[in-house]
Amino acid sequence: MSALLEVRDLSIAIAGAERPLVDHVSFDVAAGETLCIVGESGCGKSLTALALMGLLSDPPLRRIGGTARFRDRDLFTMPPRELRGLRGGEMAMIFQEPMTSLNPALTVGDQIAEAVRTHRACSPAEARDRALEMLRRVRIPAPEKRLEEHPHALSGGMRQRAMIAMALANDPALLIADEPTTALDVTVQAQVLDLMVSLQRESGAGMILITHDLGVVAGLADRVAVMYAGRVVETGPVAAIFDDPQHPYTLGLIRSIPALSGERRRLVTVPGTVPTPATMPEGCRFAPRCPFAGTDCRAAPPLAEIAPGHRVACHRAPIEEKAA
Amino acid sequence: MLAFLARRVLVAIPTVVLISMLVFGLQHLLPGDPILVMAGEERDPEVIALLREKYRMDDPIPVQYLAWIGNALTGDLGTSLRTQQPVLELIGEKLPVTLQLALMALVVAVCIGIPAGVISAYRKGTWVDWLANLVALSGLSVPNFWLGIMLILLVSVRLGWLPASGYAPFSDDPLRSIQVMAMPAVVLGTGLAATLMRHTRSAMLGVLRADYVRTARAKGLSERRVVIRHALRNALVPVVTVTTILFGELLAGAVLTEQIFTIPGFGKLVVDAVFNRDYAVVQGIVLCTGVAFVAMNILSDALYRVLNPRMGEVA
Ligand SMILES: Nc1ncnc2c1ncn2[C@@H]1O[C@H](COP(=O)(O)OP(=O)(O)OP(=O)(O)O)[C@@H](O)[C@H]1O
Numbered sequence: 308m309s310a311l312l313e314v315r316d317l318s319i320a321i322a323g324a325e326r327p328l329v330d331h332v333s334f335d336v337a338a339g340e341t342l343c344i345v346g347e348s349g350c351g352k353s354l355t356a357l358a359l360m361g362l363l364s365d366p367p368l369r370r371i372g373g374t375a376r377f378r379d380r381d382l383f384t385m386p387p388r389e390l391r392g393l394r395g396g397e398m399a400m401i402f403q404e405p406m407t408s409l410n411p412a413l414t415v416g417d418q419i420a421e422a423v424r425t426h427r428a429c430s431p432a433e434a435r436d437r438a439l440e441m442l443r444r445v446r447i448p449a450p451e452k453r454l455e456e457h458p459h460a461l462s463g464g465m466r467q468r469a470m471i472a473m474a475l476a477n478d479p480a481l482l483i484a485d486e487p488t489t490a491l492d493v494t495v496q497a498q499v500l501d502l503m504v505s506l507q508r509e510s511g512a513g514m515i516l517i518t519h520d521l522g523v524v525a526g527l528a529d530r531v532a533v534m535y536a537g538r539v540v541e542t543g544p545v546a547a548i549f550d551d552p553q554h555p556y557t558l559g560l561i562r563s564i565p566a567l568s569g570e571r572r573r574l575v576t577v578p579g580t581v582p583t584p585a586t587m588p589e590g591c592r593f594a595p596r597c598p599f600a601g602t603d604c605r606a607a608p609p610l611a612e613i614a615p616g617h618r619v620a621c622h623r624a625p626i627e628e629k630a631a
Numbered sequence: 632m633l634a635f636l637a638r639r640v641l642v643a644i645p646t647v648v649l650i651s652m653l654v655f656g657l658q659h660l661l662p663g664d665p666i667l668v669m670a671g672e673e674r675d676p677e678v679i680a681l682l683r684e685k686y687r688m689d690d691p692i693p694v695q696y697l698a699w700i701g702n703a704l705t706g707d708l709g710t711s712l713r714t715q716q717p718v719l720e721l722i723g724e725k726l727p728v729t730l731q732l733a734l735m736a737l738v739v740a741v742c743i744g745i746p747a748g749v750i751s752a753y754r755k756g757t758w759v760d761w762l763a764n765l766v767a768l769s770g771l772s773v774p775n776f777w778l779g780i781m782l783i784l785l786v787s788v789r790l791g792w793l794p795a796s797g798y799a800p801f802s803d804d805p806l807r808s809i810q811v812m813a814m815p816a817v818v819l820g821t822g823l824a825a826t827l828m829r830h831t832r833s834a835m836l837g838v839l840r841a842d843y844v845r846t847a848r849a850k851g852l853s854e855r856r857v858v859i860r861h862a863l864r865n866a867l868v869p870v871v872t873v874t875t876i877l878f879g880e881l882l883a884g885a886v887l888t889e890q891i892f893t894i895p896g897f898g899k900l901v902v903d904a905v906f907n908r909d910y911a912v913v914q915g916i917v918l919c920t921g922v923a924f925v926a927m928n929i930l931s932d933a934l935y936r937v938l939n940p941r942m943g944e945v946a
């Protein structure tokens with residue numbers, strides 16, 4: 308399995324701050340595969356995604372280290388022009404905030420057509436046709452009419468569908484979806500997500516899906532990366548994560564899903580809260596909340612491979628062997 | 632939109648009536664008698680009596696007001712006490728001159744102020760931003776008359792590039808007209824350029840942080856397109872509104888600038904009329920200016936609605 312995207316040791320910090328907000332994050336995405344990134348609010352999921360797209364607001368946010376290879380090209384060292392060629396073309400992103408992510412002054416059709424024309428040599432009429440086709444594919448009612456409308460005339464769910472249409476208009480090889488439904492009304496969340504995933508599968512694009520929702524992870528992910536306080540603490544195939552979780556944080560998350568009830572819950576049920584930057588411990592960042600913490604945890608645990616493709620950053624892993 | 636305009640015009644009517652009353656009332660409180668001015672050196676009592684009757688000077692002021700406003704509504708602002716020309720004709724003659732100056736100044740201001748605001752917002756915190764702010768601050772604090780005199784000395788007297796005076800109407804000789812107006816337009820435009828720059832800068836700073844600007848970048852657009860089509864397009868909404876309001880100020884400034892460059896525009900008309908106690912002309916001018924201000928305000932609100940589709944729904 309050749310990796311579509313290979314991220315190694317990505318670190319991001321605010322200019323002048325001591326500790327990075329994202330710290331040595333590594334993961335892979337294979338072609339056509341779905342990687343879910345999960346973790347509590349503020350653990351650095353969005354920053355990671357934005358860094359890959361080259362969209363960190365700079366300053367104050369800076370990428371301070373790491374590499375990201377996309378189709379064997381380094382995203383972080385390529386000239387800005389080349390990166391622009393990828394953005395919105397081979398690599399597209401859907402944002403967390405549907406209400407504010409579309410330009411209020413331009414029609415929905417113009418905004419989608421613009422994405423098309425940026426990456427293909429085609430006439431305005433062809434771009435418009437493509438925009439209309441995309442609006443049909445995301446099942447927006449009365450697409451001809453919506454094409455001419457400004458975003459304020461659309462509901463949140465419709466706007467996110469329009470964003471999905473825009474992101475998929477150029478058949479990207481990698482789609483980054485940052486909590487695409489969190490801001491939407493609960494009644495339309497599942498619809499919009501299902502739509503996005505079915506279009507992504509149709510197109511064969513690889514996807515990074517950032518989510519709070521472990522039910523979504525269990526249903527859609529091929530692989531999972533669990534983030535805690537700016538670090539990846541566990542990553543592996545979805546089956547390994549759910550059936551054989553190794554990191555105490557992952558364990559806590561999974562225990563917090565009500566078994567068999569089918570109800571989707573947010574990640575709020577691990578006892579304790581994330582330390583603030585000022586109180587962040589030196590070694591394992593989970594130590595203050597970890598039932599298994601010991602003196603050795605004052606040293607940061609490396610992300611070690613305990614089974615093929617399954618990596619854990621904990622001194623106690625793998626759990627069974629230590630217990631035996 | 633039509634309903635909105637109709638409502639705004641209706642609301643404006645009492646304002647205009649009030650302006651007209653003030654204009655009329657204040658004028659009559661001024662010391663000095665225009666009839667005496669007109670009657671000339673001899674002050675022949677017969678001539679004076681005749682003139683007083685002709686201009687209905689002996690009617691009570693409210694009656695005079697009603698007669699005046701009634702005529703004004705039919706487009707008759709009276710005739711100049713001095714030159715016997717209809718006031719409307721006088722205004723029609725001089726207004727285009729001042730309007731040309733104001734429009735040229737506006738072009739100068741927009742061409743300097745908006746790009747400078749965009750660049751300094753985009754390069755916020757760099758020396759470019761710092762320099763633009765410094766220049767804008769100087770532009771705001773330098774008095775127009777000083778800048779005008781300095782420009783005349785440098786450009787006309789030292790370098791001989793542009794004529795310092797000798798106005799020609801645009802319709803007669805457009806090139807000369809623009810040449811003569813160039814310096815006054817620059818003088819008048821700099822202050823507005825500085826104001827526009829600061830408004831543009833602050834609007835752009837907000838807009839550049841917007842999520843949709845990030846979306847525009849995520850599409851792979853060039854920075855140029857992101858800044859101009861996505862950011863500036865939205866930042867211009869408040870800037871255009873401010874500009875229409877400031878245009879009134881610009882006209883007032885034009886009246887002063889005309890004096891420095893001896894341009895025979897509205898400014899000269901006003902000054903002459905006031906010094907000669909030419910009631911009809913002064914009243915006519917102030918009434919027209921007041922109405923124009925009210926109209927500019929309505930226009931500015933209307934433009935805001937056109938530029939900002941979100942507002943369109945509410946109306
Ligand atoms: N522009 C910024 N300036 C300063 N700090 C920032 C900025 N953006 C994010 N952060 C901080 O970086 C950390 C990670 O933010 P990020 O947005 O990546 O979190 P997240 O995992 O996406 O959370 P959520 O689930 O709430 O979206 C947070 O603690 C946040 O406060």
Ligand code: SF4
Nearest residue numbers: 591594597604621622
């Ligand atoms: S390293 Fe120690 S503190 Fe960190 S998760 Fe493992 S056991 Fe807990």
Ligand SMILES: [Mg+2]
Nearest residue numbers: 352353403485
């Ligand atoms: Mg986020």
